[in-house]
Amino acid sequence: MDSTMPAGAPLPTPPSGMRSLSARVLEGLSEAVVVTGTASPGGTRQIVHAVNPAGERLLPGLVAGRPVEHAGHDEFTAAVVGGAASFEAVVHGRSLAARAQVLDDPRTGDVLTCWYLRDVTEERLGSRSLHRAQARAQFLAEAGRALHGVLHLDRTLRTAVTLAAGVLAPTVLVLLSDGSDTVRWVRAQDGTRAVSGKLPRTELRAAPRLAEALSDDVPVDPWVTLELTDLPVWGGATPDGPITVVPVPGTIVRGVLVLVDDASDAPDGADDDRWPLAQEYAVRVGTALSAAALYREQAHLGEVLQGSLEPPPLPQGVDGLVLGSAYRPARESLRVGGDFYEVLPVTTAGQTPFLLGDVCGKGIEAAVLSGRVRQSLHALRLVERDPAVLLALLNEALLDAADLDAAGAPSVPRFATMVLGDALPAPDGSVRLRLATGGHPPPYVLRADGTVEEVPVSGTLVGALRDADFGGTEVVLGPGDTCLLYSDGVTEARGGPRGRDFFGEERLESALAGCAGAPAPVICERVLQLLTEWLAGQDHDDVALLALQAPAGPARGGEVSAPRLGLVRDAGSAGGGGRTEAA
Amino acid sequence: MSAPADPAPLAGAADLAAVREDYLDRLAASDEQGAVAVALAAVDAGHDTEDVLLDVIAEAQREVGERWAAGTWSVVQEHIATHISERVVAAVSRHRPAGGPTGVGRIAVACLDGEWHGLPARLLAEVLVRHGWEVSYLGSSVPAAQVAMHLNAAGPDVVAVSSSLPSRLPAARRVVEACRATGTPVLAGGPAFGPDGEWARSVGADGWAPDARAAVALLDSPSLTGDQDAVTVDDTSREEQALLQGRRGELVAGVASRLRDEPSEELTDDLGHLVDFLAAAVYVDDAGLLARFVRWIGSVVVPGGLTGDEVGRALDELATRLGDSPRTTALIRSDAVREACAGLREGTTEGSA
Numbered sequence: 060m061d062s063t064m065p066a067g068a069p070l071p072t073p074p075s076g077m078r079s080l081s082a083r084v085l086e087g088l089s090e091a092v093v094v095t096g097t098a099s100p101g102g103t104r105q106i107v108h109a110v111n112p113a114g115e116r117l118l119p120g121l122v123a124g125r126p127v128e129h130a131g132h133d134e135f136t137a138a139v140v141g142g143a144a145s146f147e148a149v150v151h152g153r154s155l156a157a158r159a160q161v162l163d164d165p166r167t168g169d170v171l172t173c174w175y176l177r178d179v180t181e182e183r184l185g186s187r188s189l190h191r192a193q194a195r196a197q198f199l200a201e202a203g204r205a206l207h208g209v210l211h212l213d214r215t216l217r218t219a220v221t222l223a224a225g226v227l228a229p230t231v232l233v234l235l236s237d238g239s240d241t242v243r244w245v246r247a248q249d250g251t252r253a254v255s256g257k258l259p260r261t262e263l264r265a266a267p268r269l270a271e272a273l274s275d276d277v278p279v280d281p282w283v284t285l286e287l288t289d290l291p292v293w294g295g296a297t298p299d300g301p302i303t304v305v306p307v308p309g310t311i312v313r314g315v316l317v318l319v320d321d322a323s324d325a326p327d328g329a330d331d332d333r334w335p336l337a338q339e340y341a342v343r344v345g346t347a348l349s350a351a352a353l354y355r356e357q358a359h360l361g362e363v364l365q366g367s368l369e370p371p372p373l374p375q376g377v378d379g380l381v382l383g384s385a386y387r388p389a390r391e392s393l394r395v396g397g398d399f400y401e402v403l404p405v406t407t408a409g410q411t412p413f414l415l416g417d418v419c420g421k422g423i424e425a426a427v428l429s430g431r432v433r434q435s436l437h438a439l440r441l442v443e444r445d446p447a448v449l450l451a452l453l454n455e456a457l458l459d460a461a462d463l464d465a466a467g468a469p470s471v472p473r474f475a476t477m478v479l480g481d482a483l484p485a486p487d488g489s490v491r492l493r494l495a496t497g498g499h500p501p502p503y504v505l506r507a508d509g510t511v512e513e514v515p516v517s518g519t520l521v522g523a524l525r526d527a528d529f530g531g532t533e534v535v536l537g538p539g540d541t542c543l544l545y546s547d548g549v550t551e552a553r554g555g556p557r558g559r560d561f562f563g564e565e566r567l568e569s570a571l572a573g574c575a576g577a578p579a580p581v582i583c584e585r586v587l588q589l590l591t592e593w594l595a596g597q598d599h600d601d602v603a604l605l606a607l608q609a610p611a612g613p614a615r616g617g618e619v620s621a622p623r624l625g626l627v628r629d630a631g632s633a634g635g636g637g638r639t640e641a642a
Numbered sequence: 643m644s645a646p647a648d649p650a651p652l653a654g655a656a657d658l659a660a661v662r663e664d665y666l667d668r669l670a671a672s673d674e675q676g677a678v679a680v681a682l683a684a685v686d687a688g689h690d691t692e693d694v695l696l697d698v699i700a701e702a703q704r705e706v707g708e709r710w711a712a713g714t715w716s717v718v719q720e721h722i723a724t725h726i727s728e729r730v731v732a733a734v735s736r737h738r739p740a741g742g743p744t745g746v747g748r749i750a751v752a753c754l755d756g757e758w759h760g761l762p763a764r765l766l767a768e769v770l771v772r773h774g775w776e777v778s779y780l781g782s783s784v785p786a787a788q789v790a791m792h793l794n795a796a797g798p799d800v801v802a803v804s805s806s807l808p809s810r811l812p813a814a815r816r817v818v819e820a821c822r823a824t825g826t827p828v829l830a831g832g833p834a835f836g837p838d839g840e841w842a843r844s845v846g847a848d849g850w851a852p853d854a855r856a857a858v859a860l861l862d863s864p865s866l867t868g869d870q871d872a873v874t875v876d877d878t879s880r881e882e883q884a885l886l887q888g889r890r891g892e893l894v895a896g897v898a899s900r901l902r903d904e905p906s907e908e909l910t911d912d913l914g915h916l917v918d919f920l921a922a923a924v925y926v927d928d929a930g931l932l933a934r935f936v937r938w939i940g941s942v943v944v945p946g947g948l949t950g951d952e953v954g955r956a957l958d959e960l961a962t963r964l965g966d967s968p969r970t971t972a973l974i975r976s977d978a979v980r981e982a983c984a985g986l987r988e989g990t991t992e993g994s995a
Contacts, residue, residue: 205825209794210794210824214825354794555891556891556894557891558890558892573718574718578725587758595887596890
């Protein structure tokens with residue numbers, strides 16, 4: 060080991076005993092040490108005075124006694140000449156860090172610098188990969204949040220490319236197939252808005268491997284390809300860099316994630332942990348896209364069913380009759396409930412049939428029964444017009460259906476209360492109403508002068524008893540008179556100053572009296588508004604209102620009645636507050 | 643589609659003011675056909691459809707609201723006028739149909755849950771359609787859950803919410819949260835969000851527009867991103883607001899009986915509003931909101947309703963009953979609210995002198 064201190068490279072004038080002692084101490088150190096200083100006292104030329112075996116390993120070729128630059132370690136030379144307190148360098152693939160300790164020799168006045176060097180390769184590598192792993196985990200976590208907050212297919216696609224552009228590659232493209240003849244694509248470049256489009260599946264003939272990934276389960280393994288440059292998805296900027304395809308797995312939809320690098324700036328080999336990241340990302344994108352696609356199917360199903368159960372829009376332009384309605388189901392996000400109303404188109408006999416009812420129960424089960432009631436009535440109307448007889452027939456139909464149901468679904472609600480009838484406008488501007496009711500609160504008539512009357516009609520619950528009794532009556536509405544049908548969700552709404560009082564008949568009557576002169580839609584809107592204020596945000600039952608009005612006479616506004624009617628009767632958008640119109 | 647006869651000399655602002663007067667007269671007479679005729683004539687005379695919608699119909703409705711607040715019009719009259727204006731908007735829209743969407747973007751327009759004044763949102767929807775937007779008008783009083791469903795079903799680029807009442811601010815926050823989950827920005831509009839939109843920022847909306855034209859301009863700007871640091875809604879907001887809402891009935895009844903031996907329905911109505919605005923002020927943590935309401939209720943004439951003198955006493959009563967809610971009591975006792983109450987008392991004295 061003595062040979063590491065070659066002869067002819069003496070440290071400047073130390074006593075020989077000291078020299079050998081320090082040389083031996085240095086040799087035994089596991090820490091790398093290099094001593095530098097001027098070649099002669101007061102000189103400027105820096106030489107290596109000593110280097111121990113550990114030091115030689117980190118700075119190979121360094122020999123004591125030679126000028127500091129002789130082994131070609133530029134960072135080391137610069138640090139020594141510049142008098143730095145520390146330096147870092149990469150030598151033959153190893154990272155090293157060094158700090159300087161200045162050693163004054165008070166006896167000789169020489170200034171030596173002792174460099175302690177450390178191999179920090181593993182540390183640096185560790186912290187860099189840790190940093191990368193953290194960045195990866197953060198990217199995936201953020202991606203997961205952003206992707207799964209969206210249940211809309213196109214938005215999910217846009218999010219998927221926007222998140223990845225600039226992270227996985229400068230340009231990112233996603234192609235998605237739902238098994239149909241067209242393939243959706245969305246492309247984003249770092250920092251720009253996503254662009255999207257569709258292309259016929261036949262365009263993929265030139266790219267068989269891609270086509271396979273879009274139609275079959277393939278492993279999420281990336282591959283580099285040239286076969287995509289001709290696809291009409293690049294918006295004129297055909298990529299010139301390497302293109303990598305990562306399959307996006309999915310259950311309902313399948314896709315591919317396409318990463319396009321710049322030709323000039325192709326990533327070096329050290330960046331290859333990009334692929335595991337891209338694969339992980341593709342899996343997440345696939346889950347999010349499948350969830351969105353599944354939601355789309357379910358939502359469509361729900362919407363179609365909901366549409367068939369919602370109160371249908373009021374008919375437009377019924378001559379001699381003004382209509383208004385309002386509807387607020389208890390579970391508002393469901394938009395349907397156990398209350399229902401409907402006004403059918405004018406019959407050939409000039410009558411406008413209508414009904415308003417309430418099945419027991421709430422929510423979707425109640426809505427299904429209300430749909431059955433309406434459909435049964437549509438069919439029964441083909442053979443019978445008289446409201447009271449219709450109710451009796453409906454009663455039979457519901458009881459028969461309940462018998463059929465009994466085996467399968469005993470928990471389905473079966474009873475309903477309702478008012479049904481028809482309206483026949485007369486040439487003198489009045490409207491004759493025929494009404495029948497089963498178990499339902501009797502309608503009100505608001506006369507043009509503000510008087511409020513309850514229509515005396517009653518009957519038993521529909522769908523409960525074979526020998527039920529349904530009352531029928533007739534009402535004549537003079538010009539400006541209104542008949543209001545309502546569900547018990549109105550009168551039984553709990554609220555008010557104490558928060559637990561019923562809205563009640565009396566309040567409804569005075570609300571109506573205050574509406575004298577208002578068109579039918581405004582009356583419904585006003586009652587609903589008062590009711591909402593009464594509830595003050597508390598839960599409520601389904602609420603339905605239907606107003607039938609004989610148009611006010613021609614006196615008001617000084618217009619002739621016929622053209623005026625043409626505008627007023629346009630009741631389709633009426634009942635402004637109602638959920639029906641809102642949806 | 644027929645060319646206007648002589649557009650140039652007619653299409654002036656002064657002229658629109660005259661049209662508006664005419665239109666208001668028709669509203670006052672509950673004359674739907676007349677109101678439609680006035681609006682369509684203005685369009686035919688060469689006025690821009692958007693100007694007719696905003697400077698005639700929207701402005702006239704603002705005047706209607708003021709007449710109601712001043713007590714010259716009844717609620718039902720206001721409702722009839724609004725109903726007529728809705729019909730007029732529909733008629734104008736049929737008369738001059740908008741072109742199809744131009745790819746500017748897709749937007750959902752909705753009134754907040756509990757907001758029944760749908761006309762401003764309806765007008766915004768009409769104007770946006772005319773600027774090439776693909777608009778889904780969700781209607782009046784739309785629960786946040788329904789907005790969330792729409793986000794997933796339709797995936798709009800932006801959601802615009804409208805409300806006239808600050809008591810709807812918690813509903814606004816719920817919509818913002820639903821939209822944030824999908825990364826959809828929210829544009830807020832209407833008096834509910836304060837004179838300068840400060841409460842839109844408080845609930846985390848990404849933008850605020852005082853009127854339909856400003857909304858269109860804001861939506862034209864490339865990025866619509868709110869400042870999440872400006873959000874003032876926190877756990878205390880939610881707790882104390884929920885408590886106020888839950889105890890609303892009891893508080894109103896209790897305070898009413900302390901103010902008068904036989905409280906009128908108008909008084910309990912007004913006290914209900916007072917509690918609602920207090921809850922809204924607590925929710926966004928802004929005493930200014932309550933102070934504004936205090937000044938406003940002092941300016942509105944409702945026979946039998948809360949008088950200027952009673953407002954301060956009612957608030958003191960509420961503070962006593964809400965001792966467990968630190969933000970609520972601090973807000974009631976804030977300088978801003980005290981000054982507003984003091985102003986009312988002076989106003990009352992001057993008025994009676």
